[in-house]
Amino acid sequence: MAAVAAPQSALVLRPVLLLALVLVLVALSACTTPSTDPGADPDSDRARAGTPTDLSGCRPVDSDRVRGRAPAYLPGDAPLTTLPVSDAVCAAVWAPRGTGAFVPQGVAVRGRTAWLTGYDEGQPGALWCRVLRMDLRTGRLLAERARVEGSVGGAPTVGCRHGGGAALDQHGLWLAESSRLWLLDPDSLEVLRVWRLEDPVQGSFTVLAPDGRIGLGRFRPSRVHPGRAALDWFRLSDVLAPGVTALDPADAVSSRKVPSHAQGAVWARMGGRTGVWFARSHTRCGVLEGPGGVQRSFLPGAEGMAATSDGLWVVSESSARAFWSQGGRPLVPTLSRVDTSRVRDWPRPACDPAG
Template identity: 40%
Template sequence: MRVAGVRVAAALALAALALTACTSGDARPPGGGPGALGPEGRPGCRGVSAADVRGPRIDYAHGPLADVPGSRAMCAAYWLPGADRRLVPQGLALDGDTAWVSGYHFSPEAGARRCALTRVSLHTGRRITGLTPIEGAVGHRDPKACRHGGGLALTREGLWVAETMRLWLLDPDAIGTGRDPVKRVWGIVEPLRGSIMVDSGGRLGLGRFDASGTPQDISWFDVRDLLAPGVLDLTGGTAGPGQAGPVRRDPGRTWMQGGTVGPDGLYLVRSSTHCGQLLLPGGRRVAVAPGTEDIQLDGRGDLWALSEAGAKTFQLRGGRPLVPMLARYDARALMRGPSPTCDL
């Protein structure tokens, strides 16, 4: 994710004072009642009804939005283009009054979850442009197609898309023009994985989703190292020929789905489609909407978040709350909310 907050720390400090792309699991559903929803946000950020959700109408779910943690601090909400074609959102990068969203269209076929990249207007929720599939080769290796699209970042170098086994750098200005937008592709060496990606001003952090109970580190790579001639792979260990290694590692978490960097440190999301937890830099955990994936602070006191709980493939399975796919929250109110009552 692009971290606008690094350049506008003063604006984000208000949120900081008050204060988990991947596979969904089956953690227990959240408990509690209305008191677990958290405090109301500022005027204009006190909840959104189903009729207020922007973007295309969906045909697979009807009725009111679910009351989930953070509902009373929500300012705006969106269904994403492709929702009726089983789009599952994973990565988020804000770009002015638009947003880039990565993910995949669910298919039961093994290996068929090809990356889907969409740019949407934050005024209307309508699609501006997009790209499916994303294809390219690491050096002289055989071409491959991007799958899953778990992480996204927008930097001056371009649009970065992380997947389990590869990292992609795209030219966002070429998307939708007919020109090949793929600038470069790197392999990701086991046990490192690209389930999530966090941008921190010249460094990209990659983390692995793990539901087994073993916390996974976040490995930080200097963008200059990645762009060096001859570098083909990223490794979480000591770099060999043609490899880039991490310049730092930070402790991660299980069920890690996304994250962002603010003026006071790293914010991480842990979630399943039944449970959502936001880990603040000071160590406190805050309940957030189930299925929360990637997040980004926008420098104006708001936090933007993707959720896959409202995606068609999970709604048709039943038992998941109807949650907008993209939402904007009053960050200060959201981060003053209650501790999670669900487990992962």
């Protein structure tokens, strides 16, 4: 019996149907096969990354993605304040629970660990320094020193007040306050050495340079130099020399004027510019100012900064209880990691800390 030839349209349709079936099976296999790519980890930054925006290549952080537990005095359902640079904030962490009186000022970062320096709210003259070591992944408190005390050259023991800047290097954790510079063991948080700062040198904030210098910043004009805030640079080798117990202007290798309301500083390369970048702020306003006077919008309440390969960690005091209780402050996490790869695209400041 002679075979009946299939219609030509059927001969064309069968391969198309077969190809469609193969594609469906491949898609299903891809959906059900476990991935070995570390970026597939739902907790990884790569997995959370969304479509790049004008400011960053990361997915902006919302209140649900801030690590750790928000302080009990903050409203539990309040969203983070939307900022001109919110799209550049890739990760954020609250300070550990149980530190509600803490006002953060400085930050140092190594790997997944952060050191926060600051003071406990209270009466002027009794703003005792506190140092926290915390896990950046969870916000968990790893260690703390509630009161930093030491002796300068064998003199009576003194306490650290209003701890300002923090920096970390091979020598230890540097903690600056207005009238003293402290060096702590980053693991035990024990005091290793203390130096007295002679006016007009101040330790409102501190910054380390890659060439072996430490900079101490003056937030306010001093009695000796009214009207001038400055950054004094010292060689670490001179500071750490045996028998040195005080730092005065004659010991500085150089000094430079700094912008008004500079609350923190970091040495970094951002936006094609390498050098010292300053955080200028009050609790409602933030400005990032870099080499050549370039200015960009920044986090309100920005204080200390720490540059890492993943971005810039910034500490804000805006949501600290001492300021939040006064009302009208933006809701900003204690620590934020900012992607600065597109800092050139950040908007110019919409506020002035000096205003």
